[in-house]
Amino acid sequence: MTVPGPADTPSTPAQTPPSTPSPTQAPAALRPHAEDAFADELKALAAADDRPRPERWRLSPWAVATYLLGGTLSDGTVITPKYVGPRRIVEVAVTTLATDRALLLLGVPGTAKTWVSEHLAAAVSGDSTLLVQGTAGTPEEAMRYGWNYARLLAHGPGREALVPSPIMRAMARGMTARVEELTRIPADVQDTLITVLSEKTLPIPELGEEVQAVRGFNLIATANDRDRGVNELSSALRRRFNTVVLPLPATPEAEVDIVARRVDQIGRSLDLPAVPEGVDEIRRVVTVFRELREGVTSDGRTKLKSPSGTLSTAEAISVVTGGLALAAHFGDGVLRAGDVAAGILGAVVRDPAADRVIWQEYLEAVVREREGWKDFYRACREVSA
Template identity: 45%
Template structure:
C-alpha cells in the first residue's frame, strides 16, 4: 500500500486486499467463468479465508518479494454455503440480491465479490430517493452536447453502463431506497444485457463478466414494494447475524484492533470489556443470554458493526482520557445504541441491568459487578 493510500479513511477492497488477490490470481488453477479474474472456488476462498497456508503450485514464476505460501485472511464470518451460492448466482444470468438486518456485512460482501471477480468494486450506485435515471443508464455533458450535439464523447456513462462496457460487476447499494420506476431500469438491463442509446443510434451490449449485486436492508420500507418483474431477475440471499458467540467475539476484537491501529495511536485493547460488549449485544439481539436467561429485546438492531464501533469508542475514550475508568463509558454507549430507534427502550436496558448484569455481578464476575454499579448512568 502506498503512503497516499494509507492516508485515506477507507480503501476499496481491491486495494485493501491487493496482495492476496494478486497472489490468488497466480495460484488459481481452476477454470474461470468468462470475464472473471478468479475461479468460483478461489472467490470463496478469498472471502472465507483459510486456516492453513496455501502453497503456490510448483513451476509458477513468482514476482520478486512474493511468498510461496499464503494464509488467506478470513473476511466474512459465516456460512460457507451462502458464499458459494452467491458466487454461483454471479456466474449465471440473474443478479444477486443480498438482504438482511442492518450491519450484517451485506455491503462488505458485495464489495469483496466485486473486487475478487472483476478486480474493481468502484462501479457503485448508492441508492437514495433522489437517484435519477441517469445513474442507471447514461447522462450527457451538456456543454459538450450544446456545442457538438449528441456525440459519443458527450455521453456520461452510468456505473451500470461502465460495468457493462468492462464486463464487470456493478453494485447497487440500498436498492429499495431508489424510486420503484428507477429500480425497474434494471429489468431490461438484466434480461437483455443491453442499453439502447437512441441519440447515438447504438445499442451498448454487456461484455462477459457483467453482473449486478444489489443490497437491501430489511428494516427499510421496500423489499416488498419491489416490482415482481425485478424480483424475478434476482436470486435473493439473506445474510444473517453471526450465529456463533466465539466467532463474533473474534471478529469484534480483530476489527477493533484494525481500527485502533489506523487511529495512529498505540492503544491497547481491553479483552474483558470487549467480551462484555459482545455478550451484551448478543443478549439484547437474541433475547436470550448464554446462561439461558430471557432478555427483553429492544426494537432496534444490535448489530455486530455497532458492537465494533462501541468497542473502538471505549478504547479511544480510555486512551484520550486516561484517568477515567474503562468501564464507566460502557453503559452510556450501550444506551445510545439501544434507544436510537425507540427512546422507551431505555426501560428494557434497565431491566437487563437488574437481571443478567446483576446476576453475573453477584456471581463474582468483577467486570459485570463494576458494570452493575454504574447503573445510574442509565437513569
C-alpha cells in the same frame, strides 16, 4: 496499577509526532478499497490459482471463495477471512456471479452485506468502485446515464456528452457493478435494471444506440429486510436476482471473533490500541446486544423486552471502535467498561421513551446481578442517569 513514567523507562526513546506527508507523497487513504487493502493477498491467490476462470474474472470461483473465507496457500501465504459464516453461502454467491443471474444479498442491518459485496467485486473484477449508493433520492441517471450539459448545449447529443453510470461502465468493460440498499431506491428507478438484467443491454434512445453487456458483466445488489427500505422490489425485478440471505452470527464466539477482527482492522488504520487488550469488553458488548436482540438471557432463564434498534454486529463494531478511541485518547489505552458504556446506551436507546425503560430494566434485572459485571453496571448506570 502504576503506569511507568519516563524515569522508569530510560531506554525507551521519546516518541516524535508523525511527519507531515511531502507535497509529492500521496496521503494514506482513511479506508482503502478492498482491492488496495488486500492487494498482496489477491496477487498471491492469482499466482497460485490454476483453476478455470470465467471470462474476464481475475480469479477462479474457488479462489474468490478462498479470498472471502480465508485459508493457507501452498506457498504458505495466509489469506485472512473477510467473512465469517457458512461456507455454502459464499459458494452460492460466487457461483451466481459466474452465471447470467444477478446477485441480491439480503439480510438485517449489520450482517456484512456491503462488506461481502465489496470483496466479491474486488476479487472477481479487481475493482469494487463501480458503485451506485441507493437512497430515497437516487435518480434514474445514477442507474443508466446522464449528460454533460455544457457539451450537450454546445455540440448536441452525442457520445462525448454522455456521462455513463457505474452500471453502464461495468457493462462495457465486462466487470462487476454494485448497487447498495436497493430497496431505498424509488420503484420506478429500481425497474430501470429490468432491461439490464434480462436483456443485458442498456438502450440510449436519444442516440438510437445501445450498450450491450460484455461477457464478465454482472451485478451485486444489497437490501435490508428489517425496515424494508422505502420501496419493495417489484416481482419482475426480484425474479432477475438470485437471493442469498446473510444471517446474523450463529454463536456468541463467532460474533466476538467478527467484532474483534473488524475492530482490529479499523483500529490499525486509526492508530488505536490492539484489540486483544479489550477482548473481555468485546465479549460483554456482544453478550448485551445478543441478549437484547433475542429477547432472552444467554442462560435462557430470563425473558427480556427487545428495543427498537437492530443491535447488529456492525453496531457492536462501532461501539467497540468508539470505546477504543476513548481509551487511547482519554485513558491508558486499555478498553474498559466506562469506554463502551456510552456507545451501548446510544445503540440501545433509539426511542427515548420506550427503549430507555427496556434498558433500565435490563440493567437492574440482569447486569446488576451478573457476577463479574459490577464495573460494567456502574459505568452504564453513570451514563444512563
